[in-house]
Amino acid sequence: MRVEKSDKVRPKKFLGQHFLHDQSIAKKIVDGLQLAEGSNEVLEIGPGMGVLTKFLAEANDVDLKLIEIDRESVVYLKQHYPLLRERIIEGDFLKLDLTTVFGGHFSVIGNFPYNISSQIFFRVLDHRHQVDQVVCMLQKEVADRIAAKHGNKTYGILSVLLQAYYHIDMLFKVSPGVFTPPPKVMSAVIRLRRNNVQSLPCDEILFVQVVKQGFNNRRKTLRNALKNLNLATVVTSLPLLDKRAEQLSVDDFIFLTQKIEDSRGAIG
Incomplete structure (x- = not known):
């Protein structure tokens, strides 16, 4: 048929x-x-x-x-x-x-x-x-x-x-x-x-976590938005933390993730 x-x-x-x-x-x-x-x-x-x-x-x-x-x-x-x-x-x-x-x-x-x-x-x-x-x-x-x-x-x-x-x-x-x-x-x-970036120069899982948490609290400064990450003092002293997530470039988020990663390594 x-x-x-x-x-x-x-x-x-x-x-x-x-x-x-x-x-x-x-x-x-x-x-x-x-x-x-x-x-x-x-x-x-x-x-x-x-x-x-x-x-x-x-x-x-x-x-x-x-x-x-x-x-x-x-x-x-x-x-x-x-x-x-x-x-x-x-x-x-x-x-x-x-x-x-x-x-x-x-x-x-x-x-x-x-x-x-x-x-x-x-x-x-x-x-x-x-x-x-x-x-x-x-x-x-x-x-x-x-x-x-x-x-x-x-x-x-x-x-x-x-x-x-x-x-x-x-x-x-x-x-x-x-x-x-x-x-x-x-x-x-x-x-x-x-682009040509095969991998970011930071912990990529932590990078995603930082980005998501920053924007999920986008009206707050990053110092407050990222509180749950238990940031070390060396990180909370960064001028970037006085900004809101929307003010940070991709490179800024990578830099911030690196600093958080480094601070955790220093504590360990």
């Missing part, structure tokens, strides 16, 4: 689906990928009805895999992109074993669901030694936060952690009218490109 192709997928609110229908913007997003020679593996997150997939599949230099959690979208993609059937993973990116799917380096692209975009970036950070590049569309407010410099009110945890390992490029803004259904907010496309 012949199976008829489904013409569309119903956007599901609980999955945060807003399907891009502007082909020119889709191509512009795909064109944002800057693949290095010999590093052409790409994972598309949440392809939906394949608006980006179409252009990715046409690119000769892209070795494409897709992950989609929505069963209806998976069926649609397999019907409309039969050559990619074996490359479509039905599942949750946040639970995907990336080291099994990709033996080496790869890039990420997608129109990220707004309700989990931050979680996606924390997952990218966990696999920063594999993920060379991310090109994505997401809520403009989150994009602004990621790209923000210190001293800016939108500067936060993701700003520091991502900028420690990636160069951030704000590519362009996208209006709500090019989506179905249109979101209530502006969107933006950003690119993250891995």
Whole structure:
């Protein structure tokens, strides 16, 4: 029996689906990928009805895999992109074993669901030694936060952690009218490109702890925000502790982490 192709997928609110229908913007997003020679593996997150997939599949230099959690979208993609059937993973990116799917380096692209975009970036950070590049569309407010410099009110945890390992490029803004259904907010496309930092010159777990605790108490000076870390006197005397988290650059946070680490070593 012949199976008829489904013409569309119903956007599901609980999955945060807003399907891009502007082909020119889709191509512009795909064109944002800057693949290095010999590093052409790409994972598309949440392809939906394949608006980006179409252009990715046409690119000769892209070795494409897709992950989609929505069963209806998976069926649609397999019907409309039969050559990619074996490359479509039905599942949750946040639970995907990336080291099994990709033996080496790869890039990420997608129109990220707004309700989990931050979680996606924390997952990218966990696999920063594999993920060379991310090109994505997401809520403009989150994009602004990621790209923000210190001293800016939108500067936060993701700003520091991502900028420690990636160069951030704000590519362009996208209006709500090019989506179905249109979101209530502006969107933006950003690119993250891995920098040359293989590891920070400090305890990276402690670095994350310092950054998170500082911003979780962002209205307080760091002297008060970091009290639970039981800072040694040599650390509490640092002028940096008189500032709030948003006033510290990535290098400042690294320096502060080094000082905390050194003070603990001296005590030990």
